[in-house]
Amino acid sequence: MTRRNSANRIKRNRNYTVIDISETLGVHPKTVRNWIRVGLPVVDKKRPLLINGADLKVHFKHKRKAIMFDCDEHEMCCFRCKQPMKPSIESVLFIAKPAGMAHMKGVCEECGxxxxxxxxxxxxxxxxxxxxGKLPIAEKHIILRGQNLLNCPFGGVFSDEK
Known part of the structure; x- marks a missing residue:
C-alpha cells in the first residue's frame, strides 16, 4: 500500500539534502532521487544536491493535484475506472459527521x-x-434532537409513495 508523504513535515525556508528529505519523510533516498529525475527542482547541480523546502512543497501539491478527479456533486471518484462515476442508487448511504458534513458511501455502477x-x-x-432517488414523505419532516441522525430516506423507499 502506498503512503502519502506529508508536506507539513517540510519547512518552507530550509534547504534539504536527499538524505535529509528521506529521513524526514521516511522514504528511501532513491525515491527522492526519482522525484528529482521527474521534475523536482534542485538548487544547483553540485553535490550534495540541495532541494529548497518551498519547491518540495509545490512538488507534493502538483503530485496530489494530478491524481484527483473533478467530480460533480452527485458523482464520486472510482479508482478502478479512473474517472468520476455515479454510484448505484441502491448502494448510496449518507452518514452524518460533525460540522455539517456527511460521509457519502456507494458502489460504482460500472465496476462495483x-x-x-x-x-x-x-x-x-x-x-x-x-x-x-425518491424521498419518503413522512421522513423528510422529522427533526431529531439529541439523537443520531437516521440514514433515512437513504436506506429504502416506502411502497406507498407515488
Whole structure:
C-alpha cells in the first residue's frame, strides 16, 4: 500500500539534502532521487544536491493535484475506472459527521468498486434527488434532537409513495 508523504513535515525556508528529505519523510533516498529525475527542482547541480523546502512543497501539491478527479456533486471518484462515476442508487448511504458534513458511501455502477466522498449535509437532499432517488414523505419532516441522525430516506423507499 502506498503512503502519502506529508508536506507539513517540510519547512518552507530550509534547504534539504536527499538524505535529509528521506529521513524526514521516511522514504528511501532513491525515491527522492526519482522525484528529482521527474521534475523536482534542485538548487544547483553540485553535490550534495540541495532541494529548497518551498519547491518540495509545490512538488507534493502538483503530485496530489494530478491524481484527483473533478467530480460533480452527485458523482464520486472510482479508482478502478479512473474517472468520476455515479454510484448505484441502491448502494448510496449518507452518514452524518460533525460540522455539517456527511460521509457519502456507494458502489460504482460500472465496476462495483466501493467509493467514498465527503459532502455538505445541506446538499444531501439535492444529491439524492439528482441520483433519481425518491424521498419518503413522512421522513423528510422529522427533526431529531439529541439523537443520531437516521440514514433515512437513504436506506429504502416506502411502497406507498407515488
Amino acid at each position: 468498486c466501493r467509493m467514498n466522498k465527503y459532502v455538505s449535509w445541506r446538499n444531501v437532499n439535492d444529491i439524492w434527488l439528482e441520483l433519481k
